[in-house]
Amino acid sequence: MKKTDNDLKILRHSAAHLVAHAVLELYPDTKLTIGPATEEGFFYDFLPKQTFKEEDLPKIEERMLEIANRNYPITHREISKEEARKLYHNNPFKLELIDGIEGDTVGLSCQGDFCDLCRGGHVESTGQLKHVKLLAVAGSYWRADRTKQALQRIIGTAFFTEKELNDFLTQREEAAKYDHRKIGKQLDLFSFHEEGPGFPFFHPRGKKVLNILVNYMRHLHDKYNYQEVSTPTMLSDELWKRSGHYAHYKNNMYFCTIDERNFAIKPMNCPGSILIYKSRPRSYRELPLKLAEFGHVHRHELSGVLHGLLRVRAFTQDDAHIYCTVNQIEQEVTTLIKIIKDLLKVFGFDNIQIALSTRPENAMGSQELWNTATAALSDALKNAKCEFTIAEGEGAFYGPKIEFVIQDSMGRSWTCGTIQVDFMNPENFDLTYTSSAGTKERPVMIHQAIYGSLERFFAILLEHFKGQLPFWLSPTQIRILTISDSQNEYAKKIEAILKENGLRVEIDDSSDQINSKIKNAQLEKIPWMIVLGQKEADAQTVSVRYLDGKQKMGIKIEELVDQANKLKVF
Numbered sequence: 001m002k003k004t005d006n007d008l009k010i011l012r013h014s015a016a017h018l019v020a021h022a023v024l025e026l027y028p029d030t031k032l033t034i035g036p037a038t039e040e041g042f043f044y045d046f047l048p049k050q051t052f053k054e055e056d057l058p059k060i061e062e063r064m065l066e067i068a069n070r071n072y073p074i075t076h077r078e079i080s081k082e083e084a085r086k087l088y089h090n091n092p093f094k095l096e097l098i099d100g101i102e103g104d105t106v107g108l109s110c111q112g113d114f115c116d117l118c119r120g121g122h123v124e125s126t127g128q129l130k131h132v133k134l135l136a137v138a139g140s141y142w143r144a145d146r147t148k149q150a151l152q153r154i155i156g157t158a159f160f161t162e163k164e165l166n167d168f169l170t171q172r173e174e175a176a177k178y179d180h181r182k183i184g185k186q187l188d189l190f191s192f193h194e195e196g197p198g199f200p201f202f203h204p205r206g207k208k209v210l211n212i213l214v215n216y217m218r219h220l221h222d223k224y225n226y227q228e229v230s231t232p233t234m235l236s237d238e239l240w241k242r243s244g245h246y247a248h249y250k251n252n253m254y255f256c257t258i259d260e261r262n263f264a265i266k267p268m269n270c271p272g273s274i275l276i277y278k279s280r281p282r283s284y285r286e287l288p289l290k291l292a293e294f295g296h297v298h299r300h301e302l303s304g305v306l307h308g309l310l311r312v313r314a315f316t317q318d319d320a321h322i323y324c325t326v327n328q329i330e331q332e333v334t335t336l337i338k339i340i341k342d343l344l345k346v347f348g349f350d351n352i353q354i355a356l357s358t359r360p361e362n363a364m365g366s367q368e369l370w371n372t373a374t375a376a377l378s379d380a381l382k383n384a385k386c387e388f389t390i391a392e393g394e395g396a397f398y399g400p401k402i403e404f405v406i407q408d409s410m411g412r413s414w415t416c417g418t419i420q421v422d423f424m425n426p427e428n429f430d431l432t433y434t435s436s437a438g439t440k441e442r443p444v445m446i447h448q449a450i451y452g453s454l455e456r457f458f459a460i461l462l463e464h465f466k467g468q469l470p471f472w473l474s475p476t477q478i479r480i481l482t483i484s485d486s487q488n489e490y491a492k493k494i495e496a497i498l499k500e501n502g503l504r505v506e507i508d509d510s511s512d513q514i515n516s517k518i519k520n521a522q523l524e525k526i527p528w529m530i531v532l533g534q535k536e537a538d539a540q541t542v543s544v545r546y547l548d549g550k551q552k553m554g555i556k557i558e559e560l561v562d563q564a565n566k567l568k569v570f
């Protein structure tokens, strides 16, 4: 039978119990806390007597395998809270967990003589947990709260088969080699500073790439009739109360008080866009109205989850909102799917998985409205000839959505591209338009993000291309390397012609030897090097050296421009 994501989660959570079991056998004075499954595996947070070190992991892992081989059945039973409190009388974490559970009983999971407080969801026996690997130790805090007890986290992963585990480990090694944080430093693209934890600083070359991504999106906006707007970074907290962010997202927002009025820094751009929609009466003739914004948003994340540009506290979204009628959803989404697929293809993301998320239990809006909107999304996907899966009940409570998941060159999956239908905000903000019959009607909102976060997309690209961005996206596309000073004048002439043709070019006329000039350009991943010697200057031609080591000698400058133009994406 095919294993589902949920089966994998159950396996990994069971492996978390296994590491706890092994740790208790080896270090009996350790206090247990919690051990959930994660996206890539699992972790368990401990309060040990001593600090765990990387060197301890092989011993713990060995004991895990031993317990796996003992093949204990994993049982689950409900016990009274009173009994549980006795069992954990000297473990304050478990006591706090017991108090937090509703009802009179709590679950207890046991294997051999090891038991752990747990609501359940495990494999049948420890024998099924043979393909496990411990990956790291890290510091953590109880309840992820810095003011609370410091804990020790052991991070690991588990798979159903040895092959799956080995594939994962190979991929992980590869990914570490091309970590975007490493590439960012090597290529001088961005940095982070203590003065702004989680807020990226973009250096000239990094900013250049971001600008190209933005300009490409602007080109698509123009082509498909989007209009760009810009809304303030800071808005009154009344707005965030009305939008529901205050109730649901307050802990991730930054606030300030000015002239005794409370403001919040925007975590999303939607409410600002809505105020523009509401700035005057709207007619059906204006719909669909497509307002796009490159909105810089701030979201407070726990410091433990920050990860280079992949997880930051401030980022730019390529956000857009389509205001339309229910009947227009299908047409709009069909176009949008085409835009997303075409864009992803440009970056070489051909393997795209698409999921349509449907009505969850606690949904707002009538069943009829949901049916119509969900059918519109599904028809749009069919119009665009897309294969897709249905994520039953996984939609947001305010509308169905489509998500695009890409696979990068190292086989990792990333969600890029979201189309979210929204019935809630038009209600909350009382959005209306005048229909052809003169009646006031409620529009639907569609939220779209294609790159999602520009910063995150940049990080994905850097790792996907292993630092070697395609020609059209490279901050410096061409570097002219002179062999001696006597070619300086010719180099300037070539530079002027290339610049006139919109190419990003620079000259290395330093006193370095030509070989070290080539080496530097290669390290900086500059796609084309033009090597100029006296022979080229005399013949008024150029020699090009590509990053892969291939060379072309004696080309006319016009030919080179033609060649570059062929690589243009927009």
Ligand SMILES: [Zn+2]
Residues within 6 Å of the ligand: 013, 014, 017, 109, 117, 118, 119, 120, 121, 122
């Ligand atoms: Zn459990």
Ligand SMILES: [Zn+2]
Residues within 6 Å of the ligand: 268, 269, 270, 319, 320, 321, 447, 448
């Ligand atoms: Zn939005």
